[in-house]
Amino acid sequence: MLTRIRRPVGATDRYANLRRIRTLDPQRDYLDIYQTMVRYEFPWDSKLGLNLAFNRSFSLPRIAALHTRTGELLRHTRKRIDDTGLLMYEMLLHGFEHPKGRAAVRRTNQIHRQYDIAEDDYRYVLGCLVVVPMRWLHRYGWRRPCCHERAATYHYYRELGLRMGIRDIPGSYQDLATWFDEYDRTHLRFSPDAAAIERATRTLLRGRVPRLLSPLADALVGAMYDERLRAASGVPTPPLAIRWGLHTGLRLRAHLLRLAARPRRTPIFADGIRTRTYPDGYQISRLGPADR
Template identity: 40%
Template structure:
């Protein structure tokens, strides 16, 4: 990872020292918890959000997602449910009973659609590459090799529990999968633009009010050009792109001076202000069928 920053808050690297003392093959769940919920909770969330939008750049995936109208009609619930199923699969460990129940439900949801394995593998790749790329660009430190190995281990096991075969076992393998898939499949469609605009509206709904007026332009400004073009979103002025990205890098540097987070981040779903059960998660039109098949 390189040398640690000489200017940092006391205890800022305590979690990293803990991570380096663990074995990614055995302690992957704990390393993921430390990385995603204590070291980089905001960055992990932002990187995951951009990752979700990459799916829209693949026309066959965008066509299915657009046809469901989940983003248009139940956008905030769709956003919350996606995050919460991921939480259910990882909070107690990827091989816990809680995880198995969440993945069974996810598989039942996917079973309503004809989704080929190569699309599922690509979507899975976005969920690891998106956060890693974001942290590499804007995080307060670089990710350690132990972190990359642990995140990869959990990602591959997640995919295995979805029934996906032949998945990568290294982060570089997932990166290569994503880059090659996008080279062959990325293309703009009207469905991609509708989904992207719907996702930005969802982000506005859950964002603090002062951030909402500029959120659309800022979101586009952090996109790489192939993604922006595939989504059919307007190019932003260079000064805005430089300002947004520069501001995010400055935030990362300033965070080195902040004390380490003491409590693990937990997503607070707007859709379920009084709490949720696993039976609440999934497309509204499917809930009865999903819950009948689970009983």
């Protein structure tokens, strides 16, 4: 198992990383491929996609009700989001076999084992983490992810799921996407809990809107959601002009990145992960609720 990402090949060749990825085995080298995607190829889009994935998972009625009961997302929103991000990115940076990766998985399991969470809901969250960011990249990435990248993303999160004791994970990216779509279609419904959590957590997405467009931030966040997620979380459908403008702007950004941007030479998190909650650093074993 690789625990350290390789330096990308080629300082000016926009597709050098993709060619290297295509020489790898997605089932064996999933960590290397997924690290390259997130840290070099699509850093902004991958982080935004994961934000959207968590927002969607928070909107499932049973999960929303659980978060409302615990109160963490409503009372300590910034800390809760930072803690989740730190655990996820520690796994990504180091891999599941590294001491820090194992510590992050262990802490994640400690936090979740206190609650009675349905197996299907665990699988749904896993599906959100795989399918939602991948579809965002397919639509708005500077290039579309290749089949190796889809498969590696699936195998990365499948391994995480296995280490969390999640059973009956669908056997491929496409199988998981098919299962996810059906579960999403039949279970993602409006609940007051989901609406309250969405209002609390949308700050993170608002922060990704350029300052010049901040007066339109709420409408633009709503435009990032699809109709089913808006309905589930009580978010009004933004005007057509906002939705069209967001789509056009993101597609233009992708086009400009494809034509003019140079390959990233320094990966994100090269100097560690910085958060507002822990300006002086953090201990993995103390992330999450203090009583867990």
